[in-house]
Amino acid sequence: MSFVFPPAATPGILVHGDAAGALFPVRRIYCVGRNYVEHAIEMGHSGREAPFFFMKPGDAVLPVASGTIGRMHYPTLSRSLHHELELVVAIGKGGRDIAAADALGHVWGYAVGLDMTRRDLQNEAKKIGRPWCIAKGFDESAPIGPLYRAAECALGPATRIALDVNGKPRQASTLGKLIWSVPEIIEHLSKAWALAPGDLIFTGTPEGVAAVAVGDRLSARIEGLGSLEVDIVAS
Numbered sequence: 718m719s720f721v722f723p724p725a726a727t728p729g730i731l732v733h734g735d736a737a738g739a740l741f742p743v744r745r746i747y748c749v750g751r752n753y754v755e756h757a758i759e760m761g762h763s764g765r766e767a768p769f770f771f772m773k774p775g776d777a778v779l780p781v782a783s784g785t786i787g788r789m790h791y792p793t794l795s796r797s798l799h800h801e802l803e804l805v806v807a808i809g810k811g812g813r814d815i816a817a818a819d820a821l822g823h824v825w826g827y828a829v830g831l832d833m834t835r836r837d838l839q840n841e842a843k844k845i846g847r848p849w850c851i852a853k854g855f856d857e858s859a860p861i862g863p864l865y866r867a868a869e870c871a872l873g874p875a876t877r878i879a880l881d882v883n884g885k886p887r888q889a890s891t892l893g894k895l896i897w898s899v900p901e902i903i904e905h906l907s908k909a910w911a912l913a914p915g916d917l918i919f920t921g922t923p924e925g926v927a928a929v930a931v932g933d934r935l936s937a938r939i940e941g942l943g944s945l946e947v948d949i950v951a952s
């Protein structure tokens with residue numbers, strides 16, 4: 718088979734502790750909306766809605782290696798770029814209609830991620846019933862740290878998730894506060910789409926989302942998954 722021009726490179730994420738430097742190839746990025754009660758409430762909802770999903774393009778990832786600081790360009794068209802700190806699940810085995818009880822067998826690994834959001838464009842879209850793509854799926858909108866293999870992760874309800882901006886705490890919660898757990902998310906998601914190896918799932922953000930500016934340093938961490946550091950730079 719040939720293409721009329723060379724196809725785009727497959728986006729890849731670094732794997733923690735992989736000496737050979739092999740990358741996890743990214744296919745799709747699914748995101749869960751309002752998956753922590755306090756965040757749903759801060760966005761004007763009750764926190765008891767069924768899970769819903771939106772997507773980012775696979776090449777929206779901005780992979781950041783351990784011990785390095787990523788550089789995210791402040792996006793165009795927005796004056797309100799918000800951080801959303803999230804646990805990211807990487808799918809290693811595909812399937813459809815996956816039962817929650819079987820779901821963890823489909824997980825390749827986990828990472829710290831940021832669902833960066835053009836909040837002003839999202840608010841406008843909500844008001845007039847337009848899609849969220851422009852608010853959520855822009856270039857570099859998904860900074861992500863190295864993936865940790867599922868077998869080497871010990872995530873639980875008490876696992877802490879936190880984000881500082883310029884050294885000041887902005888978001889802090891625990892994974893036990895997820896409304897829909899990782900297995901439940903996979904069950905719901907795989908009813909709507911056939912999951913495949915390479916898919917990433919951003920599982921939702923706790924309360925405390927807020928704006929960032931050029932010059933800010935974001936420092937995100939989840940216990941056991943290291944940290945993700947990103948500087949916001951001028952475009």
Ligand code: MN
Nearest residue numbers: 801832921922
């Ligand atoms: Mn989010």
